[in-house]
Amino acid sequence: MVGCAVFMQQTQERTAKMLRYILQRILIIPLLLVLFSIIVFALIQAPPGDFLTSYIATLAASGSSLDVTEIEMLERQFGLDQPVHIQYIRWMGNLLVGNLGLSLEFRRPNADLIMERLAPTLLLAFFAFVFTWIVAVPIGIYSALRRNSFLDYVFTVLNYSGVAIPNFMLALILMWLAFVYLGMGVTGLFSREFELAPWSIAKFIDMLGRIWLPMIILGVAGTARLTRILRSNLLDELNKPYMISGRARGLSEWQLVMKYPVRLAINPLVSTIGWYLPELFSGSLIVATVMNLQNIGPLLLRALINQDMYLSGAILMIYCLLAIIGTLISDLLLIWLDPRIRLEKSLT
Amino acid sequence: MSNNEFKKTTDNEQIKSFDDEQEKVLPASAVEPSTEAGDLFIANEAEDRVSVASNWTLVWWRFRKNKLAVVSVVILLFLAVVVLVPDFFATGDPEKTEAQLAFIPPQHIRFSFQQGRLRTWVPSVTGARDPVTLRMVWQIDETQPIYIDFFGRGRPYRILGLIETNIHLISTVNSEDLYKLHLLGTDRLGRDQWSRLVYATRVSMTIGMASVIISIILGLILGGISGYYGGLADNVIQRLIELLQSLPVIPIWLALTAALPRTWSPEQVFFAITIILALRGWTTLAREVRGRFLSLREEDFIMAAELIGCSRARTIFVHMIPTFTSHIIATSTLAIPIIIVTETSLSFLGLGLRPPAISWGVMLQEAQNIQALALAPWLLIPGVLVIISVMVFNLAGDGMRDAADPYGH
Numbered sequence: 001m002v003g004c005a006v007f008m009q010q011t012q013e014r015t016a017k018m019l020r021y022i023l024q025r026i027l028i029i030p031l032l033l034v035l036f037s038i039i040v041f042a043l044i045q046a047p048p049g050d051f052l053t054s055y056i057a058t059l060a061a062s063g064s065s066l067d068v069t070e071i072e073m074l075e076r077q078f079g080l081d082q083p084v085h086i087q088y089i090r091w092m093g094n095l096l097v098g099n100l101g102l103s104l105e106f107r108r109p110n111a112d113l114i115m116e117r118l119a120p121t122l123l124l125a126f127f128a129f130v131f132t133w134i135v136a137v138p139i140g141i142y143s144a145l146r147r148n149s150f151l152d153y154v155f156t157v158l159n160y161s162g163v164a165i166p167n168f169m170l171a172l173i174l175m176w177l178a179f180v181y182l183g184m185g186v187t188g189l190f191s192r193e194f195e196l197a198p199w200s201i202a203k204f205i206d207m208l209g210r211i212w213l214p215m216i217i218l219g220v221a222g223t224a225r226l227t228r229i230l231r232s233n234l235l236d237e238l239n240k241p242y243m244i245s246g247r248a249r250g251l252s253e254w255q256l257v258m259k260y261p262v263r264l265a266i267n268p269l270v271s272t273i274g275w276y277l278p279e280l281f282s283g284s285l286i287v288a289t290v291m292n293l294q295n296i297g298p299l300l301l302r303a304l305i306n307q308d309m310y311l312s313g314a315i316l317m318i319y320c321l322l323a324i325i326g327t328l329i330s331d332l333l334l335i336w337l338d339p340r341i342r343l344e345k346s347l348t
Numbered sequence: 349m350s351n352n353e354f355k356k357t358t359d360n361e362q363i364k365s366f367d368d369e370q371e372k373v374l375p376a377s378a379v380e381p382s383t384e385a386g387d388l389f390i391a392n393e394a395e396d397r398v399s400v401a402s403n404w405t406l407v408w409w410r411f412r413k414n415k416l417a418v419v420s421v422v423i424l425l426f427l428a429v430v431v432l433v434p435d436f437f438a439t440g441d442p443e444k445t446e447a448q449l450a451f452i453p454p455q456h457i458r459f460s461f462q463q464g465r466l467r468t469w470v471p472s473v474t475g476a477r478d479p480v481t482l483r484m485v486w487q488i489d490e491t492q493p494i495y496i497d498f499f500g501r502g503r504p505y506r507i508l509g510l511i512e513t514n515i516h517l518i519s520t521v522n523s524e525d526l527y528k529l530h531l532l533g534t535d536r537l538g539r540d541q542w543s544r545l546v547y548a549t550r551v552s553m554t555i556g557m558a559s560v561i562i563s564i565i566l567g568l569i570l571g572g573i574s575g576y577y578g579g580l581a582d583n584v585i586q587r588l589i590e591l592l593q594s595l596p597v598i599p600i601w602l603a604l605t606a607a608l609p610r611t612w613s614p615e616q617v618f619f620a621i622t623i624i625l626a627l628r629g630w631t632t633l634a635r636e637v638r639g640r641f642l643s644l645r646e647e648d649f650i651m652a653a654e655l656i657g658c659s660r661a662r663t664i665f666v667h668m669i670p671t672f673t674s675h676i677i678a679t680s681t682l683a684i685p686i687i688i689v690t691e692t693s694l695s696f697l698g699l700g701l702r703p704p705a706i707s708w709g710v711m712l713q714e715a716q717n718i719q720a721l722a723l724a725p726w727l728l729i730p731g732v733l734v735i736i737s738v739m740v741f742n743l744a745g746d747g748m749r750d751a752a753d754p755y756g757h
Contacts (some may be wrong), residue, residue: 035591044598046607080469164739166689168696169731172712176721176728275593282598290716300599301697304606316603317594328596 018335025331029324036320037095037122041088043316044309055104091310095317097265101310105303110314114296118197118318120207121295124288126279127211130217131278135224140230141262155227162224167283169216178213190294217287221277229272230265235260267334274330280321353465377692389510399402401668410751417747420740427737434550435505437517438543439529449538450477451724452486452530457496469493472528475600494528495521502526535714542606544706545730551707553737555622556688560680562626567633568676572664574634582638589631598627601690605699619702625687633679674752682747685738690732708734 009166052074082090094101100110143152190206237243246256285297292298296315303312390543401409412418429439441735444561455470472492475484500519506512520526532541575584604624608617653667688708694700695709696716714720715727 032594034593036595037596039600040596042601043603043607046617047609052466087356127401161735161740163742164685164735166693166731166738168693169712169728172715172721172728172731179718179722251494278596282596285598285602286697289697299603301699304602304699312603316596316599319599323596348394 021150022332022335025328029328032324033317033320037092037317039090040313040316040320041091044313047307050102070266091313093312094333100314102310103303103311105306105308105311110311112127113299113311114314114318115297116176117299120293121281121284121297123207124211124214124218124295125277127215128222128280128284129277131215132222135219136226136230137266139223140227140265141234141257143227143231144234144265145257147235159224159228162287163228165220167217168286168290169219170220170336171214171287174213174217175291214284214287214291214293217291218280218284221283222280226269226272230271233265234261235270237264242319271330272332273333274327277326277329278319281322281326282319352402358608359392359740360575362472387471403674407751411424411695411747414747414750417751420744420747423736423740424678424744426660426738427549430546431550431553433507434546435503436507436515438546439502440519440527440540440543441503441546442544443704444539446483446534446538449534450536452534452538453488453493453724454541454729455530456486456532457531458493459724468496468498469528470496472530494525496529510622517548532729535711535724535727536720541711541726541729544711545733548706548708548711548730549699549733551618552691552709552734555618555625555691555707556561556684559629560684562757563629563633563679563683564676566626566630567637568669570727571634571637572641575638576645576664578642585634586638589634592628592631595628598690598693601625601694602697602699605694614701617701618705621691621694625690629683629687631675632683636675637672640675641668644668644671674748676751678745678752681748683742684745685741688734688741689738696715746754 047179052071056071096109100114102108103110103113106113139155143155146152190203190210221294240261242260243256246260247253251259284293284295285300287293288295288297289301296318300312300315300319302308303315380537387491398406401702412584443485452473452475455473457468457470459466470493471488471490473486474489475486477483478485485722497519498517499515500521501523502516502519504512504514518529518531520529529545530540530542532545534540535544545734570585590634601624606621612620650663650667653663658667691700691707695702695707696712698713701707701710711730712734714729721727
């Protein structure tokens with residue numbers, strides 16, 4: 001009875017400590033965001049000249065020009081006549097109330113531009129993520145159980161190539177093959193008739209027909225890595241004494257493997273979600289540019305090149321936010337999944 | 349179960365695995381079949397060799413068992429030679445443009461016996477303009493062979509900027525044919541792909557390695573301070589690492605490279621990119637170094653070194669760092685391909701190195717247009733080189749990591 005009470009108390013303490021840990025992690029997010037915003041602002045501010053000068057240059061190149069009062073008005077409107085720290089505070093203040101500013105190039109609110117493209121970005125990352133796990137886990141388990149079999153070697157070679165091929169190269173090669181042998185362009189996320197249409201079920205279905213190729217391209221490297229880690233983790237577990245005792249008790253091999261070593265081997269992989277999700281978001285940037293996918297990647301690239309600083313700033317902040325959320329999700333998942341870590345974290 | 353008991357079992361395991369290791373790393377020559385009488389003697393000799401072998405010898409014995417890794421290192425050494433003397437491998441001027449010679453397909457090397465000796469040659473190409481599309485169409489003309497002269501004369505250059513010579517790996521017997529030689533074809537501007545590829549290899553590999561060297565220096569210093577001194581310095585450095593690691597890499601790289609002034613010379617951009625890529629690379633290494641320092645600090649031999657009056661610097665550089673040098677080498681080898689891929693991607697997007705600089709990414713820019721690619725698939729060749737180099741770096745690095753681990757399988 002006494003022991004039971006002590007145990008209950010310990011459990012309660014542990015839960016309290018864990019809650020405190022989670023709270024700490026959440027409370028640190030605003031601080032991280034402030035730090036990131038300073039870095040991002042420094043970056044978008046860094047190029048010599050600002051977007052007004054490049055805008056004026058573009059106008060001049062196309063034959064039209066702005067007069068002095070118009071330039072001054074624009075400068076005042078965007079706060080470009082103020083010193084840098086005032087500009088930063090104004091930008092931050094606007095971000096806090098959800099005002100992402102105006103894109104000078106598109107002459108539209110940045111929030112609208114980004115919102116249009118945020119859904120495809122998140123969906124693509126999500127699909128690639130699901131693809132990675134669905135493919136990697138069975139292959140990893142198979143390779144470990146049938147170690148040094150023919151298929152294991154095939155998968156190993158595929159894994160090494162999967163890691164070695166930069167995803168934009170893979171995109172280029174597949175696009176080229178599709179163009180030459182199938183005579184079709186596989187660029188873009190939507191058919192032409194849906195490109196500018198608002199979201200609808202028909203548009204979503206249209207996208208599903210096109211998203212699979214970028215999904216595979218984006219997921220290949222992650223799949224290869226995941227398979228390799230899972231295989232070696234599982235190999236470590238398969239020789240443990242509990243396997244022998246399980247067999248001695250007459251568990252079927254399938255049950256035995258799925259119940260203990262696989263669960264143990266997958267746990268450390270969960271911690272990789274933390275960097276894998278953000279990597280998918282930002283990794284899609286290059287693939288999206290090559291394949292002309294309508295997500296925020298090409299928008300960022302364009303904004304950076306044209307010095308559309310508030311647009312690029314807003315997109316960079318969104319990438320930062322996604323990275324932070326990704327890390328948080330994986331940390332929480334890990335605590336939830338692995339009692340050993342739960343214990344360790346709560347004791348320190 | 350008490351803590352002590354647990355420790356004992358792991359110790360036993362370690363001893364056991366070390367014994368296994370000894371058997372495994374026996375040099376191949378030592379376990380040759382022999383007569384029964386000599387058997388015992390030879391086994392002893394082999395054991396002796398293992399027990400007196402230095403750590404590096406053991407690492408080498410383990411490493412050379414991994415054939416794939418050994419082959420990778422050989423390829424890497426070859427690439428290193430290309431990096432050091434690109435002019436020797438180049439057949440022409442990488443920057444010479446000749447719009448008339450655009451999109452010449454690669455010329456395959458052929459062999460034939462003529463007058464009793466083996467001759468190496470490539471067919472020449474003759475171009476004619478398509479009257480409809482106004483595009484040059486290249487026909488392979490086997491009647492006009494270009495004979496290849498290995499180690500022949502060509503453009504003069506200096507080896508490492510010192511020795512002047514004009515010997516090239518591949519040259520033509522008839523020096524007038526040299527400008528017709530395009531082993532890997534030409535690009536949109538009629539530049540020789542083979543020569544460009546050679547110089548691109550130099551630039552891309554150099555960026556990868558230079559950046560990793562900067563990462564190592566930063567990682568060793570900051571990780572060392574963090575692990576050895578602990579306290580406030582450790583806290584600050586750890587938070588900095590966490591901050592850098594949670595930044596979304598690719599977007600930030602893009603923004604950083606976009607912020608480089610457009611007026612900078614290719615050399616300045618080259619150095620800037622090298623440093624930018626190292627900015628995050630050091631964090632992984634610093635973490636590893638810190639962990640090593642933390643565990644080494646508790647070891648008896650470090651305390652012994654301190655007790656006999658070694659200075660801090662001596663303790664660190666003579667007693668601590670040598671214990672994990674092999675790990676640092678392995679980790680850095682694995683870090684190089686990541687940097688190479690990043691540089692290639694950035695340059696490919698037009699934000700990294702810019703022409704007239706030549707790197708794999710800059711060359712791949714030419715392949716961005718799918719129509720051009722369908723017309724001239726050989727524009728993808730630089731990408732093949734990226735894949736090969738990333739693969740050999742990974743294989744070699746994996747091999748080194750396994751070899752450096754005394755308790756590995």
